[in-house]
Amino acid sequence: MRQINMESNRSIDRAFDVLQVFTIERPSLTKEEISKLTDIPVSTVYRILYTLERRSLVRFDPDTLCYSPGFRLIEFGSLISSILDVHREAESFLNDLHVQTRQTVLMAISDGDQILYVFNKENYDGLKFSSHVGQRRPYIYGILGPVLLSYLPNKQIERILEIPVPKHTPYTTTDPDLIRKRLQLIKDNGFYIESDETNIGVTGIGAPVFDVRKEVIAAVGVIGPSVQLVGEVLEQAKVALLTATQGISSKMGYPGKLHSTF
Incomplete structure (x- = not known):
């Protein structure tokens, strides 16, 4: 990775923090579980998830209230x-x-x-x-x-x-x-x-x-x-x-x- 004398974008960093909590062992999570794993407030996690869902980067299951990686990632x-x-x-x-x-x-x-x-x-x-x-x-x-x-x-x-x-x-x-x-x-x-x-x-x-x-x-x-x-x-x-x-x-x-x- 390149070393650049520049601050990273905090919102984008947090979005990637959210995406990176999904693993083979944890393929679906609630927003509360994601908040606990990332130490990001639930309200912020929800806004991030909504944005990612709009971009097909995550999917939401209304029956389980869980999120999982979206098809765009595939x-x-x-x-x-x-x-x-x-x-x-x-x-x-x-x-x-x-x-x-x-x-x-x-x-x-x-x-x-x-x-x-x-x-x-x-x-x-x-x-x-x-x-x-x-x-x-x-x-x-x-x-x-x-x-x-x-x-x-x-x-x-x-x-x-x-x-x-x-x-x-x-x-x-x-x-x-x-x-x-x-x-x-x-x-x-x-x-x-x-x-x-x-x-x-x-x-x-x-x-x-x-x-x-x-x-x-x-x-x-x-x-x-x-x-x-x-x-x-x-x-x-x-x-x-x-x-x-x-x-x-x-x-x-x-x-x-x-x-x-x-």
């Missing part, structure tokens, strides 16, 4: 497990991809209505234009967002497409119909190449990572200056990227080949 746990698993299995492939292409390599996962970057290794000799680990972006941004979006359920895709897309450059595609066609092409081709739509002079190529259920769990991308990622160099980067995503997918239990050429 979602957080699944997210962390997913990040750790795919990051661990992917890291060597991503580092090799960075060495082979000599360009910036990124990996992101879906997180609700946004994407979350979980890996970034930049080409320190070139331009700095990528997102950092832990940063969230909309789906219609860069190369990884559209790749992840293309494999989501249609209902979620349509909801995302209702969100206005800002023009990052004069070349950014914002028309929902054109974006729908692009998403289908990504699924058909198994990769996505974009130039100048997010940053002028920057080209990227992205591809999905699948798991044992044949579901997309991440997207990996290579980005660099358009003057470098062109022609045969771009084709070599595409082959290296698809080889890496095949390797990661196999590590995650995906059965078979993603691309006929590998």
Whole structure:
């Protein structure tokens, strides 16, 4: 944990004190029991529990008057497990991809209505234009967002497409119909190449990572200056990227080949 010369937020500290009293041995508790375990007044505990309940972080059983951990905590746990698993299995492939292409390599996962970057290794000799680990972006941004979006359920895709897309450059595609066609092409081709739509002079190529259920769990991308990622160099980067995503997918239990050429 980072050491920062700053006081923590007392209300948030108390909320976590409340959440941390739940254990396998104590899966449900009354507000009075929580108050006794945390040394927080019952009235304060009740306000905290009400807030946590509204956020689905705890559940209340009116029959027993007990609280227990909510389903949102399970979602957080699944997210962390997913990040750790795919990051661990992917890291060597991503580092090799960075060495082979000599360009910036990124990996992101879906997180609700946004994407979350979980890996970034930049080409320190070139331009700095990528997102950092832990940063969230909309789906219609860069190369990884559209790749992840293309494999989501249609209902979620349509909801995302209702969100206005800002023009990052004069070349950014914002028309929902054109974006729908692009998403289908990504699924058909198994990769996505974009130039100048997010940053002028920057080209990227992205591809999905699948798991044992044949579901997309991440997207990996290579980005660099358009003057470098062109022609045969771009084709070599595409082959290296698809080889890496095949390797990661196999590590995650995906059965078979993603691309006929590998």
